[in-house]
């Protein structure tokens with residue numbers, strides 16, 4: 611029987627349940643949502659599928675151990691007791707990164723160096739060498755210390771999973787791909803949907819919507835750190851990729867429309883859609899929000915300008931008022947708008963039918979959803 615590991619995916623606050631559902635679809639077990647992350651169990655194949663297929667996970671971590679630590683000795687001994695040689699070979703590199711919160715151990719550089727020394731001591735006793743060249747595959751060790759509990763993880767993803775490979779260039783305020791994927795899921799986009807984004811920027815929401823509709827695994831155009839590890843057989847990655855490719859659907863009628871006032875954003879969206887392989891499904895046009903008319907049955911998804919300085923905020927709010935005039939925001943024209951403005955509904959002129967708290971980076975936002983018949 612294949613070995614089962616405790617796995618952990620950090621995610622945007624508010625997307626935990628979406629991620630739980632995604633994990634259940636790739637065969638993860640013992641799934642448990644916590645604030646900003648989901649824990650689950652799985653084997654080598656689950657690690658490969660998770661990296662390839664989970665659209666709302668930030669990265670896939672193997673949890674190596676967890677223990678209390680109130681001082682450096684506790685930290686050193688706790689790390690030294692972990693079977694690190696199961697993962698880290700004699701030539702492998704093992705950089706250490708992490709964070710601490712509400713704990714006696716709070717100096718990150720000191721914790722980093724204690725953990726590094728402890729790993730060296732553990733591996734020295736196993737490999738009988740005292741100097742590690744670290745010229746092999748990178749096995750990034752991540753630590754988290756919260757309320758004096760240390761958790762040690764191994765990062766299987768490398769570059770964050772939001773990097774899909776289609777958005778090398780972005781406009782000034784792009785939404786993160788993983789958050790966009792979560793919004794698309796909450797908006798219930800499927801293979802037959804018509805989707806509009808009247809503020810498409812670099813096209814992220816449109817591309818994530820198209821990929822979901824076509825069941826395109828978001829990691830198919832990139833590589834992951836653990837693909838270089840001897841500990842996960844190459845055949846496992848091959849199997850996961852072949853399955854992901856065979857799941858892609860080209861038969862649905864999914865279509866999307868992207869608009870933006872800025873011609874540079876239009877060019878960027880076109881380029882990114884081409885790179886993402888969804889250009890034939892997406893129609894892009896320069897247009898001011900005042901001229902927006904959603905097709906019947908289309909789902910509108912957007913992150914309009916936020917505005918950070920006072921003048922920008924007033925401009926953003928005038929845009930919300932125009933949106934209120936041009937978005938029917940009813941059963942036949944559902945719309946989902948992410949905004950940090952607590953008074954959004956006031957400017958838009960309609961109370962949301964559902965509000966979900968979501969974080970765009972450190973910024974607390976709300977996804978305002980409108981999908982019911984107008985109340986008379």
Ligand SMILES: C[S@@+](CC[C@H](N)C(=O)[O-])C[C@H]1O[C@@H](n2cnc3c(N)ncnc32)[C@H](O)[C@@H]1O
Nearest residue numbers: 783784785809810811812814870871872898899
């Ligand atoms: C927050 S950005 C959207 C980012 C986009 N979701 C992405 O991931 O790249 C807002 C966009 O609204 C556009 N915009 C600003 N005023 C507009 C208007 N009056 N009509 C249409 N688009 C407008 C900007 O050009 C910008 O691209």
